Amino acid sequence: MPPWEIRERGSLDLRWFLAAVSMWVGVLAASSEPFRTAVLVAALCCVLPLSAAAAWRRTMAGATYAATLGVCAAAIAAGMGVGAAHVLHRMADPVMTASAASGTTATLRMRLDSPVQASSMRGAACKAQATVLALHHDGVAEASGLPVLAMLPQEACSTLGQGATVMADATVARSPYDAQAVWVTVSDVHDREPAPWWWRTADWVRSRFFAVAARLDADSRILVPGVTLGVLGQDTVGAWALDVDTERADQLEEQCKRAGILHLMAVSGGHYALLGPLVHALGAWLRTPWRLTALWRLPLAGALTMVLVPSQSVTRAAIGALLAMGFECCGRRPQTLHILALTVILALMQDPGRATHVGFALSCAAVAGIALLAPSLTAVLGRMMPRGVAQALAVTIAAQAFTLPIQMVMDPSIARWALPANLLVGPCMDVATVFGLLACACAIASPELAILPAQVSAWGTKGIAMVAGCFGADPSAGIPWVSGWAGILAIIAVELASGASLWCLAQLVRAWRLLRGGEDFRDTTPPTVRTARWIRDTIRTWDRLPWWHHG
Structure with a gap:
């Protein structure tokens, strides 16, 4: 088959991702004195093998090992250039x-x-x-x-x-x-x-939302502002300060930390992901051209960014939302890994100081883990459990695997129950976020109109508080870990060993199914049909029992 007839799969193309990683390495090498040697060693140990892997999977563009390596070297040089300029600019600042x-x-x-x-x-x-x-x-x-x-x-x-x-x-x-x-x-x-008037408008919108949140119960006054706008209730001050029990707020925050779900209070791409279905539904209802429908994301993303409390995760998500809009305007399907790579490059060019910011690194690492590992983990886990459960578990494991080494920099401990806690809190988080944003939008028109969605969001946060109390009440919920580079390398080794064990287990399950059924079969019947079939077979089984008819 000629190369021009081969359909390119953008999700398998790692060239942009490698360029982003290389630029990050270059910025760290130029701007962080203690990390220069370690970063350069990491570049040799990680970037070059990844470059070889990307070149081995040739695309229609015909990328070779030399070309990929040249792009990575140029990205490292560019990163070192902007990093050095950033350091010199800071040193000269009065x-x-x-x-x-x-x-x-x-x-x-x-x-x-x-x-x-x-x-x-x-x-x-x-x-x-x-x-x-x-x-x-x-x-x-x-x-x-x-x-x-x-x-x-x-x-x-x-x-x-x-x-x-x-x-x-x-x-x-x-x-x-x-x-x-x-x-x-x-x-x-x-x-x-x-x-300026636009920031005063954003403050007014926040004040209207906090006026609605003030009518909720004690725990909801703490968590609803956090999952909606990225600021916990005890952190509000001034005219819109919420009446919060600080002792209970500190206890709840500590429980979330021990349970490994404190990251849910940081606004991420989930808020911006809600804009896509909303824009497409509105465009389908109005029957507007698809390019115009994609452009509607721009004012919505801008308004959402202004209302949210600024953070590095919000910056990453906002840039990614704008790039996704650009992909759709060009008639291309947005690729998560490409958008992440371009986001990292643009963010580091604008502010090289983000290379050493833990919040920005955690946000990018979580997205990279989901994009790189979640599809494969879903396929592996899908052989052992229902697909919906496998997908939720795969996303949680992928995000945790990439963020754990970075978390060791802040706190050398591992949340013992982070995996089940994140699985259980996921549906509650979705409900709390969607209805919290809906309450914020309704509060612009009337605070009374926002009471109902705010109350539904409060019900979602009750599940978060319940999970935090269940898994984070014990002070020993965190497993102490080795600090420094030794701890980071140790957690990476444990993750690699766990991944190899999971792969071996999947192979054993596949072999057992082959021996049992003669083929690698999997029941893809919808759950409703399987449930009806199970009820029907159960009734037939009961009818065949002699003692059932005698009774």
Whole structure:
């Protein structure tokens, strides 16, 4: 068959993925001094074999080993270039220089990049992500562009919103947890510039939703804002602060962490995935051209991004949603792995600091695991269990397998019941998210109209709280693990061994079925038909029993 008649399967083409991994490696090698040697070794051990595997599966483009290796080398060079430029830019920033001497006081002009949230740090009532625009020191104003974490006093918590610009006296210092992060503790706010109208509109929408959430029960006031907008109830401050029992909130958050389901409180691609069916249903009802239908995602994704509390996972999901819209406008089917790779490349080019951000790495790793492992795991597990259960289990295992090594960087422990907890909480999470977003949309028109969907979302969060209490109540639910690189390599070795064991088990099941039935058969009859057949056969069996008729 000629090459031009072979149908290309984009899901098997790893070239974009390899380029994204290579760029990430290059950025890490240039921007993180302690990781340079380890990253370069990882590049030789991972990127080159993957390049060979991708080249071995030739596509219509005729990719060869040399071409794939050349693209990976170019991506590493590009990553090192943007990473080095990022490091030099940060070193030259006046705020970064001032933070080297801990306790430096200066007057800063800052723009708040996130809503104000409650802070647990001493001396600060609330906090917000911000960007320093200028540093005024000794009568000299120096331009800056450094992202910082702003610790704000009590009087600023209820008056400042996302997008506002302030002039404030503050103390600049490095974070005690990350030497590259800068914390700014504000002591006095001199001047305030109101946020643009679009950010004020987003704050108004959030306030309407929180007014509805305030009518829910205690646990729902904590969890419903988290699964809907990405901020837990105890973190709300200012005019829309929720009345939350902080002791119960801390207990519930700790239980979710022990059960391995705390990641559900971080907004991810699930919110943006809901836009696809909504847009297609609306386009089919209005009978609009398919390109115009795809373009409707743009304003919806933009509005959703503005209302959600900013995070690295939201950034990754928003860029992916825009790329998916571009694929559909071009008449191409979106490929998850390609969209992820392009998202990583664009995100790292825009801000190379994301390469060392754990939240961004976890979000990308979860999507990569689902795209790479979930289809194969579904096929393997489908031989041993119903397909619906196999698919849910495969998605959970794939995401956990890719994110566990990164989680070892933050907390060297393994949630003992993470797998069953994530399986059980999945349907509850879907209900809570869908109806939470519906309540947020209805609250724009009328808070009374949003009560019913908010209550349904609260019912979904009750399942989350129940699972967290069941699997996370025991303080020993977490298995201690080795810290550092030894722990990361050990968990990777355990995952590889578990994968090999699962493959061997699947082969044994297949061999047993071949010996039993003469072929690798599998009942693909719908569940309703199988249930009716089972009831009919059961009745026939009872009719054949002599003692049944005598009774």
